[in-house]
Amino acid sequence: MTYDAILLTSFGGPEGPEEVMPYLERVTAGRGVPRERLEEVSHHYLALGGVSPINEQNRALLAAMREHFPKRGIDVPIYWGNRNSHPFFADVVKQMYEDGHRNVLAWVTSAYSSYSGCRQYRENLAGALEETGLVGKLNIDKVRHYFDHPGFIAPIADDLADQIRKMRESGLGTSDIKIMFATHSIPTAMGTTSGPESRREEFAKIDAEGGAYAAQHLAAAEVTMNIVELKLGETLPDWSLVYQSRSGSPSVPWLEPDVNDAINDAADAGAKGVIVVPIGFVSDHVEVIWDLDNEAKETADERELKFARVVTSGVAPEFVDGIADLVLERLAGGEKAALSALGPWSDKCAMNCCPNLRRELPVIG
Incomplete structure (x- = not known):
C-alpha cells in the first residue's frame, strides 16, 4: 500500500x-x-x-x-x-x-x-x-x-534514571524507593478480552485479568527497568504496575491496584520515596497532571514520602x-523495532481483537 x-x-x-x-x-x-x-x-x-x-x-x-x-x-x-x-x-x-x-x-x-x-x-x-x-x-x-518501541521507551528510561539519582542524592537508599508504572485503568472485561483471541491464553499467564493490555504494559515497564539498570550500573528494587483514573460504574470491576492505594501500601511497607512512571500515556494530559501530579502526590505527601513523577515521551x-x-x-517496508518478546506487534488487528463488549460495528483495517 x-x-x-x-x-x-x-x-x-x-x-x-x-x-x-x-x-x-x-x-x-x-x-x-x-x-x-x-x-x-x-x-x-x-x-x-x-x-x-x-x-x-x-x-x-x-x-x-x-x-x-x-x-x-x-x-x-x-x-x-x-x-x-x-x-x-x-x-x-x-x-x-x-x-x-x-x-x-x-x-x-x-x-x-x-x-x-x-x-x-x-x-x-x-x-x-x-x-x-x-x-x-x-x-x-x-x-x-x-508499547515497546525504542523511541517510545528511551525518553522515559532516561528520566527515570535521573529521578532515581535525584532521590538518592536527597538521602534515600535505593531500597527505600518504590517505582510504580502507572496507566489508565479499564474494565476488567475489557482487559481480559484485549488483544487477539488466539493469544489470550498467553496473556492470561502474564496477567489473568489484564489480557494483552496489562501484558504490554508489563513488558514496557520491564524493558524500561532493564535500560535504567544498565544506565545506573546496578540492580534496582522491585517495581509494580498500578492503575489510575477509573471512571466507570462502581458496580463494574476495573483493573487494580489504584495508584493511591499502592502508595499507601508502599508507605505501610516502609518505603520512603515513590517514583511514578506514567508509562500508559504519551503526553502530559489531564490524567497525568491531575491524577498523578496532584492526587498521587498528595497521597505521598500525607504519608511523608518523597514523590517524583517521570516525564512522558511528549515531543x-x-x-x-x-x-x-x-x-x-x-x-x-522499514525494519520493525521492538524491545520486548511480545513485539513487534502485528500491523493488522484480528477481526476478534479487543471486541466492543457493548456492540459490534464495522471497523477499518
Whole structure:
C-alpha cells in the first residue's frame, strides 16, 4: 500500500469551560458513568481553566512531525483529528478527501491494545467514512502498537534514571524507593478480552485479568527497568504496575491496584520515596497532571514520602523519530523495532481483537 497522507489520531479535550461537560458527556456516552462522577471530573478540568492540555500537546507533536519527517524521507501531508473534540474525525476525513488523498495511514496517541485504545479508534474512523459518504472512496489504515518501541521507551528510561539519582542524592537508599508504572485503568472485561483471541491464553499467564493490555504494559515497564539498570550500573528494587483514573460504574470491576492505594501500601511497607512512571500515556494530559501530579502526590505527601513523577515521551526527539520509524515500516517496508518478546506487534488487528463488549460495528483495517 502506498499512503499519500498521515493522520495524527487522538482523544481530544475541551478548550474552554463551556466545553467541559459536553466533552465529558461525549467521552462517557453509553457507559453508565454516574452524573456525579462527571461533575467531579469536570472540576479537574475547570481547575486548569477548563482547558485540557492534550490539544496543545498534539499541536506541538504535529509541528514536530511536520518538521522532522521530511528529514527521514517522509514527504506526505500530516493531518490531525480527534475522537471527542475539534478537529473531529469526520471533518478531517472530508478535508483529506477534498485535498485529493485516497490512502491514509493513521498513527494513534495510544501505544497499547484495548477496545478504547485501539478498536474504538478504528470504529470511529469507519464511522467518519460512513458519515461523510466516503466508504470505498478513502482508505484508512492504522499504525501498529508501539508499547515497546525504542523511541517510545528511551525518553522515559532516561528520566527515570535521573529521578532515581535525584532521590538518592536527597538521602534515600535505593531500597527505600518504590517505582510504580502507572496507566489508565479499564474494565476488567475489557482487559481480559484485549488483544487477539488466539493469544489470550498467553496473556492470561502474564496477567489473568489484564489480557494483552496489562501484558504490554508489563513488558514496557520491564524493558524500561532493564535500560535504567544498565544506565545506573546496578540492580534496582522491585517495581509494580498500578492503575489510575477509573471512571466507570462502581458496580463494574476495573483493573487494580489504584495508584493511591499502592502508595499507601508502599508507605505501610516502609518505603520512603515513590517514583511514578506514567508509562500508559504519551503526553502530559489531564490524567497525568491531575491524577498523578496532584492526587498521587498528595497521597505521598500525607504519608511523608518523597514523590517524583517521570516525564512522558511528549515531543522528545527520540519519540518523534520513533513515530517516523513506525510510519516508514508501512510506507517503505522499514525494519520493525521492538524491545520486548511480545513485539513487534502485528500491523493488522484480528477481526476478534479487543471486541466492543457493548456492540459490534464495522471497523477499518
